[in-house]
Amino acid sequence: MSFPWAKPYEPTHPLMKWMDEKLPIPRLVYNATGPGYPVPRNLNYFWNFGVLAGAALMIQIITGIVLAMHYAANAGVAFNSVEHIMRDVNAGWFIRYAHMNGASMFFIVVYLHIFRGLYYGSYKAPREMVWLLGVVIFLLMMATAFMGYVLPWGQMSFWGAQVITGFFSAIPLVGEPVRQWLLGGFVPDNATLNRFFSLHYLLPFVILGVIILHIWALHIPGSNNPTGIEVKDEQDTVPFHPYYTAKDGFGLGIFLLVFVALTFFSPNLLGHPDNYIPANSLSTPAHIVPEWYFLPFYAILKAFTFNFLWIDAKLWGVIAMFASIALLFFLPWLDSSPVKSSTYRPLYRIFFWILVVDVFLLGWCGMQPAEQPWVILSQIGAIYYFAHFLVILPIVSRIERPLPMPNSITEAVLAKHAPDTASGPAAA
Amino acid sequence: MVRPLGFLVGLGFITALVLAIFTTPLSNEENVALSFHKHPRHLKLASDGLVPHWDKAQLQRGMQVYKEVCSACHSLNLVAFRNIEDLGYTEGQVKTFAKGFQVPSINPDTGEVATRDGAPSDHFPAPYLNEVAARAANNNALPPDLSLITKAREGGKNYVYSLLTGYQNPPANLPAELRPSTGLHYNPYFANLNLAMAKPLSDNQVTYADGTKASVDQMAKDVSAFLVWTAEPKLVTRVQVGWATFFFLLIFTVLAYLSYRNIWADKKH
Numbered sequence: 001m002s003f004p005w006a007k008p009y010e011p012t013h014p015l016m017k018w019m020d021e022k023l024p025i026p027r028l029v030y031n032a033t034g035p036g037y038p039v040p041r042n043l044n045y046f047w048n049f050g051v052l053a054g055a056a057l058m059i060q061i062i063t064g065i066v067l068a069m070h071y072a073a074n075a076g077v078a079f080n081s082v083e084h085i086m087r088d089v090n091a092g093w094f095i096r097y098a099h100m101n102g103a104s105m106f107f108i109v110v111y112l113h114i115f116r117g118l119y120y121g122s123y124k125a126p127r128e129m130v131w132l133l134g135v136v137i138f139l140l141m142m143a144t145a146f147m148g149y150v151l152p153w154g155q156m157s158f159w160g161a162q163v164i165t166g167f168f169s170a171i172p173l174v175g176e177p178v179r180q181w182l183l184g185g186f187v188p189d190n191a192t193l194n195r196f197f198s199l200h201y202l203l204p205f206v207i208l209g210v211i212i213l214h215i216w217a218l219h220i221p222g223s224n225n226p227t228g229i230e231v232k233d234e235q236d237t238v239p240f241h242p243y244y245t246a247k248d249g250f251g252l253g254i255f256l257l258v259f260v261a262l263t264f265f266s267p268n269l270l271g272h273p274d275n276y277i278p279a280n281s282l283s284t285p286a287h288i289v290p291e292w293y294f295l296p297f298y299a300i301l302k303a304f305t306f307n308f309l310w311i312d313a314k315l316w317g318v319i320a321m322f323a324s325i326a327l328l329f330f331l332p333w334l335d336s337s338p339v340k341s342s343t344y345r346p347l348y349r350i351f352f353w354i355l356v357v358d359v360f361l362l363g364w365c366g367m368q369p370a371e372q373p374w375v376i377l378s379q380i381g382a383i384y385y386f387a388h389f390l391v392i393l394p395i396v397s398r399i400e401r402p403l404p405m406p407n408s409i410t411e412a413v414l415a416k417h418a419p420d421t422a423s424g425p426a427a428a
Numbered sequence: 429m430v431r432p433l434g435f436l437v438g439l440g441f442i443t444a445l446v447l448a449i450f451t452t453p454l455s456n457e458e459n460v461a462l463s464f465h466k467h468p469r470h471l472k473l474a475s476d477g478l479v480p481h482w483d484k485a486q487l488q489r490g491m492q493v494y495k496e497v498c499s500a501c502h503s504l505n506l507v508a509f510r511n512i513e514d515l516g517y518t519e520g521q522v523k524t525f526a527k528g529f530q531v532p533s534i535n536p537d538t539g540e541v542a543t544r545d546g547a548p549s550d551h552f553p554a555p556y557l558n559e560v561a562a563r564a565a566n567n568n569a570l571p572p573d574l575s576l577i578t579k580a581r582e583g584g585k586n587y588v589y590s591l592l593t594g595y596q597n598p599p600a601n602l603p604a605e606l607r608p609s610t611g612l613h614y615n616p617y618f619a620n621l622n623l624a625m626a627k628p629l630s631d632n633q634v635t636y637a638d639g640t641k642a643s644v645d646q647m648a649k650d651v652s653a654f655l656v657w658t659a660e661p662k663l664v665t666r667v668q669v670g671w672a673t674f675f676f677l678l679i680f681t682v683l684a685y686l687s688y689r690n691i692w693a694d695k696k697h
Contacts, residue, residue, distance in 0.1 A: 041697045083506050083576070086662070093662040094669065238695060246688040253681025260677060264670025265478060268579065276580035276659075277572075286619065306448035316444050323437070333430040371456045376449055383445045390438025394431045417696050 003222065005234040007035045032219065038237035039244055040225035042413050046120075047223070047244075048251030049113035054211065055252055056106035059259075061204050063099040071151065073197035075190040078153035079278040097267040098259075103145050104270045105259050107293035110138065119352055121228050121340030126221040128332040133214040135328045137207055142294070142325075144203040147196040149291055150188070154275035159288045161188040161196070167301075170315040187281055227412045228340025229405065236409040287369055295366030296359050296385075297321050302370060303382040320382065327389050334389060337397035339405070347400040351392055358384045461606055464599065466616040468586035473653050478671075480664050483653065484516035489636050490654025491515060493647045496634050498574060501566060501625075503554035506575035507658050510548040514661055522548050529553055567611040569624030578652070579659040585652045590617040592648035595627040 009030040011017045020027055030036045070089050072081040085092035114134070117123055123131035146164060150157045165182050169175040184191030222231055231237055238244075262269065270292055274285045290298050304317035311319075327334075342349040358381050365378035406412040474483035491512065494504065509526035513519065529546035531553045546553070555571075556562035563570055578584045594617040598607055602621075608614045612622040629644045636642055656663070 041695060043697075080506070086660075087506065087511075093660075093666060097666075238697075242691050243695070246684070246691040249684040250681065250688045253677060253684045256677050257674065257681060260670060260673050264666055264673065267666070273580050273582050273584070276576045304444055304448055306444060306451050308444040308447055313448070316441075320441055320444075323441070327434070327437075330430050330434060334434055336431070372452075372454055375452055376454065379445050379449045379452070383442050386438045386441040386445075390434040391442075394435065413696050 002031065002036065002219065003038045003231065003234070003237065005237075006031070006038050007239060009034075009036055032215065033245070034241045035239040037219065037222075037240040038231070038234070039223050039240050040231055040236060040409050041238045041243075042225050042227065042409055043223065043244070043247075044226050045251065046112065046116040047225075048248055048255075049109045049116060051248040052109040052251060052255045053106065053113055055255065056102060056109055057204065057207060057211070059102045060099060060106060061208075063095050063102060064201070064204065066095050067099055068201060071197075073151065073194050075153060075193050075279070078151065078193060082152045094263075097263050100271065101259065101263045101267060103148065103291075104293065105255070105262070106141065107145070109255065110141065111293075114138070115356065118355075119342045119349075120224055120226060121335075121337075121342070121345075122224040123332050124335065124338075124340050125332065127218070127224060129217040129220075130214060131332055132329060133210055133217055135325070137210050137214060138328075139325065140203055140207045140210065144200060144207065145291065145293065147200040147203075149275075150193065150196045151200060152275060153193060153279045155277040155279060155283075155285050156272050156275040156288070158188055158279035158281065159285055160290055161192060163288055164290070165192075167318045167321070170312075170318045172315070188279075224340065225409060226341060226343065227406065227409055228344070229407075229409055229412070232408045289367055292363070292367075295364075296362035297324060297366075299362040299366035299378040300324050300382045300385065302366070303375070303378040305375065305379075320386075324382075324385060327386075331389065331393075335393050335397045337400060337402070339402040344403040344405050345400060346403060347396050348393075351388060351396060354384065355388050358388070460603055461621055464602060464606065464616055464621055465619070466590070466594070468583040468590040468617055469593075471586050471589040471649060471652055473585060473649075473656060475653070475656055475663055478667065480667050482514065482657065482664055485638055486650050486653045487515045487657050488517075489638070489640060489647075490650035490652070490657075492634055492636065493629075493651040494574070494654055497628055497647075498651065499552070499555060501555055501562075501571040502574045503556075503571075504552040504575050504658060505554060505573050506551070507661075508549060508551045509546060511661055514657070519548075526550060567624055571625070574655055574658065576659045578655045585656050587617065588655055589648050589652040591615060591623075592629055592651070593645055594618075 009020070009027045011020050011026065016026060019025070067085065070081065070085045070092065072078060082096065085096050087093075089095075117131065117134070146160070150161045161183075165179050165188070168182060169179040171178060180186060183189070184195060222237075225231075272289065289295070298321075301317040301321040304313050304320055306316075307313050308316060337345065337348070339345055342352055362378060362381040362385065365374045365381060368374035406415060474481050474486070494502075509522055509529075512525065513522055517525065526546035526548050529550070529552070530543040531546045531550045533542050533544040534540070535542040554573075556565065559570060572580075578588055581587045583590070594615045595613060596616070598614040602614075606621055608622040612624060613626050614621060615623055629647050631644055632642050634642050634647065640646060660666075
């Protein structure tokens with residue numbers, strides 16, 4: 001579905017006509033990311049991150065396939081096979097560092113993409129399904145990244161696998177058997193490494209499939225925009241191509257510049273020195289920390305230190321950590337305000353920025369050892385995190401009085417360009 | 429239905445956290461060792477920064493220190509003799525150098541365990557047959573492989589350099605439980621202050637071919653520089669390729685920006 005004024009696909013070349021009758025892939029592309037997809041004209045740079053996340057996934061898949069040609073998923077040789085890639089494979093160091101930092105870049109753009117959605121209310125009707133599929137992609141990404149970090153079979157790989165699969169042992173009764181079933185043994189070992197490699201190769205293609213659904217679901221209502229006002233007529237939109245392909249091309253350039261700077265000039269900045277020590281089940285690292293993109297959730301896990309009701313602290317932590325992501329599935333119904341964009345939500349906007357600060361605080365605490373003041377800060381951070389989504393947001397959306405909104409996207413755009421900044425109803 | 433349920437769940441988590449706050453002690457257990465621990469001193473090398481190069485004379489000196497001192501206990505498993513051509517040696521020199529080592533082999537006639545002269549394709553041989561032998565010879569401590577050591581320790585080259593030059597007598601106010609027991613040696617740069625490795629370097633322990641004075645500080649610098657190279661032989665190439673890629677992409681990005689502005693010129697947004 002699209003807007004009635006969407007440019008129709010009309011092949012002129014006989015070959016394209018023939019193709020269109022047999023397998024209309026060019027038509028699909030034309031209508032999905034070509035001139036056939038009308039997009040609000042007022043998107044800002046925060047709308048670049050969806051395309052950038054797609055680019056990051058492609059970079060991960062391509063570098064990953066090449067790495068898999070040289071890597072050996074066996075606990076005896078995995079560590080050295082990665083060093084073989086770094087030292088002996090032609091440009092192997094580049095492929096490996098690109099894959100390692102590509103994961104970080106993927107998470108950076110996806111986090112910006114998620115916070116864009118939170119700020120501009122992209123999760124609300126009529127785009128709930130887009131949001132739900134997005135959360136599924138995020139979960140799949142986390143699983144993929146975790147299993148990928150285990151593959152080099154360094155100390156953090158091993159102990160990260162030990163800690164994260166250990167979450168499952170907190171489940172009453174079945175916990176320990178479930179953990180052993182996941183690991184294929186009592187501790188992470190060759191069986192674990194092999195299944196993680198298999199799944200690490202599989203899941204990116206599952207992600208790719210869900211991304212197709214994510215974009216499909218997006219194309220039903222069309223893209224949201226910074227005003228949160230739905231498209232009313234043709235002058236509110238521009239065709240995706242060439243307008244947003246050009247803008248995304250520029251965004252891709254900036255993304256690649258940052259990516260290149262990280263990969264070539266400081267490739268181990270976001271890594272951990274312990275992962276250059278081969279895995280050793282008899283020697284526990286002083287501080288086991290996950291990759292940076294898991295730190296806020298790790299802080300939530302560690303914040304629960306009290307056996308409350310009949311549930312012990314460890315299980316509380318595990319439940320809370322999973323809940324902190326699972327609650328995103330309910331976000332479209334927790335926030336009942338019909339206004340999407342924070343531009344017109346003075347109260348929500350304040351809490352949104354507190355949430356941003358809170359997530360950074362949690363991330364910082366997640367990196368620290370279990371000492372004060374980090375424990376109490378992560379507890380306060382976790383309180384705000386849950387309060388924000390489960391308590392504050394439902395209340396704010398009830399009591400908030402939104403600011404006056406323009407009648408249409410075009411009106412908002414023209415008001416922005418008006419010589420005097422009068423924001424009256426200057427009908428277009 | 430979602431909102432009241434969510435509210436209850438939120439309240440549950442918040443109560444558990446508030447109780448956790450009030451039951452967690454606000455003071456930390458005092459860590460005395462931490463007050464004696466020192467942060468590594470900075471070591472400046474030619475391979476640092478955004479325009480790195482290898483100081484080949486220094487790397488050669490560093491390899492000499494490794495060969496004559498460190499290799500008695502520490503392996504360098506990931507480095508092959510052929511790799512040291514990077515340090516400015518010719519193919520012939522590498523062959524001769526490799527020949528000076530005996531590497532594990534099999535007698536081609538009897539199949540018995542034997543040794544043979546090293547070849548450029550061989551890696552540096554390890555000083556011990558296996559971990560048990562290494563521990564037996566070192567008071568049950570395992571000397572780590574040094575190939576990746578500057579990437580595998582917090583502080584990297586600074587740490588290695590500081591540790592090698594950091595041996596000293598324990599300070600007078602050091603509590604008894606932190607004093608080195610038999611077979612351990614005090615070093616404030618080591619995580620728990622006492623390590624099994626005895627002070628490995630002393631002045632003029634090696635004789636440098638290029639006439640550089642072999643002070644402890646000089647040898648520590650040289651071997652740290654060498655270990656930066658062993659940990660990442662492609663470091664200099666990496667940064668150089670990085671700049672080429674960066675400038676290529678910079679031009680791409682400028683062109684992409686101009687075409688973006690051009691396409692949007694007639695559209696207010």
